[in-house]
Amino acid sequence: MNYITAESVTVDYPILDLARRSFKKDALSWVTGGRVGQDSKNHLSIRALDCIDLEVKAGDKLGLLGHNGSGKSTLLKVMAQVYWPTSGVLKARGKVTSLLDLTLGMEMEATGYENIFLRGAILGVKPNEIKKTVSDIAEFSGLGDYLRLPIRTYSSGMLVRLGFSISTAFPADIILMDEWLGVGDAQFQEEANNRLNEMTSKASILVLASHSPELIKKACNRCVRLEHGKIIEDFLIGEQS
Amino acid sequence: MVGILDFLYRELTTFRGGWHAWYLLALQDVKGRYRRSVIGPFWITLTSMFFVLGLGLVYSRLLNLDLKEYLPFLACGIIVWTFIVTLVTEGASAIIGSGHIIKQVNMPIFVHLMRVVFRNIIIFLHSYIILVPLLMWYGYLTLYGFAVSVLGIGMIVFSLTPLVALLAILCARYRDVLPMISSGMQLLFFVTPVMWHPNQVAGLESVIKYNFFVYLIDLVRKPMLNGYWPMNSAILVAVIGVALWICAFFALYLNRKNIPYWL
Structure with a gap:
């Protein structure tokens, strides 16, 4: 337990x-x-x-x-x-997942795909596990071909979307959050809320x-x-x- | 007692299951430095080539030395020395530099140290490769020498990694130490036989004898130039290396609770 x-x-x-x-x-x-x-x-x-x-x-x-x-x-x-x-x-x-800083470890000059791996490494996920979730992350973030571009070309909303999608892609036992995340536009906000609800309901502990x-x-x-x-x-x- | 073993085990996972984190971060550091440049990290190769050639040509005349003797000696020395200096100075700031990560995520401290170490190994290898054609041109290089020089690089990394860990802790605590180290390394450069051969200078024997970095350079320079493995230097480096590892783990263990507060 x-x-x-x-x-x-x-x-x-x-x-x-x-x-x-x-x-x-x-x-x-x-x-x-x-x-x-x-x-x-x-x-x-x-x-x-x-x-x-x-x-x-x-x-x-x-x-x-x-x-x-x-x-x-x-x-x-x-x-x-x-x-x-x-x-x-x-x-x-x-296993603690901290959603305190969603873009921690990400490099502005690196592409979206590279950043998925970097962020994953900071979250303590092995590359082959990240590989399995890359398509899921790409789909959920809705960034599509933008993932091939360096993230410095992203708008701040897109950046948070990416960070959020990666950070919530892996299951966690304990989730730590500072404020509920307000990310992206209205549509993404709703999807994000659903995903967070799903993730926090699966986790055994949430601290917000x-x-x-x-x-x-x-x-x-x-x-x-x-x-x-x-x-x-x-x-x-x-x-x- | 259990605490220290748990801690040790967790730090050691950096090298077993957790290597991908520092590997990726270090690779990204190098990529980031040379992004959008056409020849990328091979600028390192070109830069050190020009540096070695320029310095060799001028100094061989200045010191009245045979270029065939002086240039290979200088090239080996300066390339290894540059590696040592950047590793030590960048490594010393490794904990400060990863402060934003340390204050957010609980990871083994060695991840942040290995990121810097590995990044410097990658960069070093780009200048190390120029030694191969250069020494072949002058007819110094043997296959055996090359093979054991790689072992020498391994031993340099082995003994400097814990040294860097110790310095990084010290630098995180005392912010005066980092500039102290950079100027200290500068000073060490003059008393280390990189630009000059030990035979050329009389009266510096003891300075050379007690300079740890001389033995480190020997581990690459001797095999590359003279084609033999300096066993005495190797044993010394190995012993000091092991001692440093013990000190590094102990220092990390003692300070593990304080490091985040210092950043």
């Missing part, structure tokens, strides 16, 4: 300012046994998450609500196992961060409200209303 468990997860972003980041200071403090550079040890940091306890089970479609800077994105990145908790433990099982309670009500069955890096509310959506 797939799950994500967070036990008193705290994340502090260190502010490595110039004084802190200098090699000289650290070397000095090594040489002098930590006397000279000592004050710089207490460097500034920003607490993004504060003792988060959270258990996400298979079947949970979790919505994260909160203001800007409340820690939603940080929590997503901790769940993606990009940022390690400064203290506390995060355990997760299942958003500002909009309506969206979360629609897509999720559980909601967590964050404020200043703390969970202030955790409820099942069906029950509340």
Whole structure:
């Protein structure tokens, strides 16, 4: 079974300012046994998450609500196992697909086809598996012969279409999203919505961060409200209303 | 203990099942550099050819040396040295350069390092090939020498990859180290027998003796020029290489949690 468990997860972003980041200071403090550079040890940091306890089970479609800077994105990145908790433990099982940046790894000068493979590589998919889905991606993105052109010739809408089509082409156990994706024109938007719904219903866990309670009500069955890096509310959506 | 083994295993998948990621990214890097150019990466070949010929012609006169002796020596040295320098300096910025990926996706760090290493191997091979006709023309090249020089390239890559990993971690943490490395390599160039033969300069023996890069260059230059495998250098490089790999894994393991925060 797939799950994500967070036990008193705290994340502090260190502010490595110039004084802190200098090699000289650290070397000095090594040489002098930590006397000279000592004050710089207490460097500034920003607490993004504060003792988060959270258990996400298979079947949970979790919505994260909160203001800007409340820690939603940080929590997503901790769940993606990009940022390690400064203290506390995060355990997760299942293949994570992060839809946080759809065009990550893509090269502007490379053709659409080449980018399918590049993006696939970043997603951790083997080339022969990507090959099988190339026609599906080509069809869904609706880009057709454009895929033979370098993606710098694409409009921004086409770019997102391609990124979206590749990122959603492979099954995932845990899907992480920052806002529901608004991609392309009205027609594609609908297709994309269908595809996302299909994909998230197949995945056992969805975590969606958003500002909009309506969206979360629609897509999720559980909601967590964050404020200043703390969970202030955790409820099942069906029950509340 | 389990943690470090898990970590080690995951990083090592970079070389087993996960090689296609860095392979594709590196290939794309090279392709990207020479896209829409007619001869593409063979500009590297042409550039190093002109460089070696120009330098050889001028310096052989300046130093009063026989072109037949000096040019092949210089060519082997400078081509391998260029490879080492670009590998070390680009590799040192590998983690910083892949920061946008590291902050979004959880992948083994070695993917990002191998991307840079492999990219540099591809580029190096484009200038390495000019040694073949050049040394054949002057009658130095033997089939055995060529074959073992390829082994030498393999050993250079083997020992520099972990070095690059260590430097990349250091550079991600301390942003002063990267320029330090570039100027350091510049300085090393002058004390490394690339432009000059060790026999020509007296009093630099110890500088040569303790310069690791001399042994690396030997692994390609000796086979190509003299047709034999420098076993002593090879053993030294292998031992240092293994030690560096251990250090690199250990350093990565210790810093794995911090690297994303530094970027």
